[in-house]
Amino acid sequence: MGVHKLLPTVVPRRGRRLGRIFRPALSFRSWLLLLALLCLFSFAPFGLKFVSLVGHGGSMESGISSSQQLHITGNVERFNKEVEQQQLQQSGYGGDAIKAPGRKHRRQHFPCEIGLSEKVDYLIEPKDLRNFTQFSLEYVTMEEKPLGVNSFESKFGGHPTLEEREKSFHALNQTLHCGFVKGNPGFSNTGFDFDEKDRAYMSTCQVVVSSCIFGNSDFLRRPTSKKISEYSKKNVCFVMFVDEQTLSKLALDGHVLDDRGLVGLWKVVIARNLPYKDMRRTGKVPKFLSHRIFPSSRYSIWLDSKMRLNADPMLIIEYFLWRTRSEYAISNHYDRHCVWEEVLQNKRLNKYNQTAIDEQFNFYQSDGLRKFDPSDPNTPLPSYVPEGSFIVRAHTPMSNLFSCLWFNEVDRFTSRDQLSFAYTYLKLRRTNPNQPFYLNITGKAIPASGIPITSTCSLIIFLKLLLAWDIHKQGLYVYVIASSCFKNLIDDQLPCTSWKIVISTTRTCRETEGSFEMYKHANHGLY
Incomplete structure (x- = not known):
């Protein structure tokens, strides 16, 4: 004890211990x-x-x-x-x-890995794909004012009658409504207009990845460049549709367009004169009508703006279309599989006007929509409710027809596209029992994510x-x-x-x- 009292090193040792106590040793x-x-x-x-x-x-x-x-x-x-x-x-x-x-x-629910090919170098588009249903589609581009009608409002989706709507479900040579319908000269344009330079660019695209942000409703997520091959960077069009309001916000966020109109890999295209006040409904135009916007395209991938592309688009096309011999791929919903459940959820969360939801749902039931039965071995789909944030499609006649029909339902009824998916597919299949539509609806995770x-x-x-x-x-x-x-x-x-x-x-x-x-x-x- 006496020795310790004489040692002058006691105080420094306490100081070191005190330092250890307050040192941020914890993570x-x-x-x-x-x-x-x-x-x-x-x-x-x-x-x-x-x-x-x-x-x-x-x-x-x-x-x-x-x-x-x-x-x-x-x-x-x-x-x-x-x-x-x-x-x-x-x-x-x-x-x-x-x-x-x-x-x-x-x-x-957790993301899971899927077996994408490692490189695009050796990918070859199959020449022996199933003989997809072949027919020719033309689109209504203008509607004239009906005789005897004083007030006539031009609409982007047109004014298809119930008889025209019924005929449009037949997979045969036809002219149908599919958006971009203009009114008579002298009437205001129906919307979704592009600059000529952007229109010329989009007419050259053969493989497209697209998304949209309207009404400044989200922020820009750039594709993960290091995951995209040089081949895809040169041969795939990455197009982000925005309105002028969103474009201004992008600049404030530091996303400045270069001389070619690019932000990262995204080619930013401004859509003017938006056709709907509901921005969710407006977003369905590029989502469903890529074959109209990109007339030369053969394949397209759609991503909601909440997603970030985290894999090479050619590998995605190979996995979901070529490998499965499909012409349309979409993911089923992670939680709900019956339209009855989806209707209930939309009403419970007040996602849309409940009267409008009831009108749409009652119409579908009267036209043959039934509850999803997972125990039925002959059920035509593994799920009646999709997760529509991700769509991969070949621009075949049947794929284009289905996309037009699905868009027409969103235009006629509510903008909640998950309510109309099963009805549209089942009616198309029922109307054309001998003309198959190769739809791949999968429950696997897709290599795109809102955040890495x-x-x-x-x-x-x-x-x-x-x-x-x-x-x-x-x-x-x-x-x-x-x-x-x-x-x-x-x-x-x-x-x-x-x-x-x-x-x-x-x-x-x-x-x-x-x-x-x-x-x-x-x-x-x-x-």
Whole structure:
């Protein structure tokens, strides 16, 4: 003891130990978890209830561990039941046609690998593909004002009668409505106009990857250039359709067009005089009518703007079309397979006017639409509800006809294309029993994603910490949002370094933080 009292080195040693205590030895993740625990204990005396964002649409569950779910399940279940009861009362449905299904366990969804070829160098377009149905399609380009009609409004989709609509389902030489219908001279143009230079460019494209952003509804996601071969960069057209409002926002975000109108691989094409006030419906024009916009194209790939192309387009075409001998490929929905369920979900979430949904759904039932039966070995499709964010198609007559028919349903009824997919396909098949349409509807993940899962900002850590606190007495909802992660995840550069607390009077995180929708889709990927 006396020796230790005489040693002058005792103080420095304590200093070093003190430094060790405060040295940031814990990882960033550990500090965040510690902070979350401190918040939990500090809020507990005030009666706060923890609610996972699993209860906000069920879109985040695959990023939360089972142990975490175990601790918060009780409050989540009670909260979800309250929300569903309120939504059922507000939406006012529950008739004979649709009954709310009982609560079921939410399945977890993860992206999966698919067997794309490694290189495009040795890809050869098959010459012995099935003999796809052959016929000739022409399109209505102008409608004259009917005699005796005083008020006549030109419409982009035209004014097809029910008789013309019925005839258009026949796979034979015909002229049908398929958008881009102009009125008589003197009437205003019906919309979706391009500059002549852009129109000339698009007329040369034979293989196309396209997407769109209208009404400044999203931000630009560039294809992953290192995943795209030099062949595709030279021979595939990558076209992003925007309106002038979105173009201005792109410039503010740093996406400046070069002399050729390119941002990365995207050729940005401005669509003027948009045909619909509903931007979702306007987006269906490039989604379904690529064979009209790109008249020389033989293949096209459609990506919703929430997706990022993360694989070579020629490898995608080879895998989904050439390898399966298909002329149209689309993914089935990751959760729902029956139109009855999709109608219920759209009404429950107020995705569209409920009266319009009922009118469309009742019309389809009267024309033969039946419930999807997964136990039926003869069911014509493995799912009646698609995930329409991704479409790969050959521009064959049957593929073009189906695309026109599907667009016409969106033009006539609601813009919710998942409601009309099965009806359109089944009616086309029923009308032409001896003329096959080779549709590949798959449940596999597609190599395109809203955000690269390999980002240095750990998406799993983020999802585990994305919790909401429901303050019932004050009517406030507090969301912990990693606001600094949004750009980092997009650019795949830096780790998350800060977190933001957003206080709102709504339960919907989407309303308080617009980029939340991005994480929802990033977690699901494509299915």
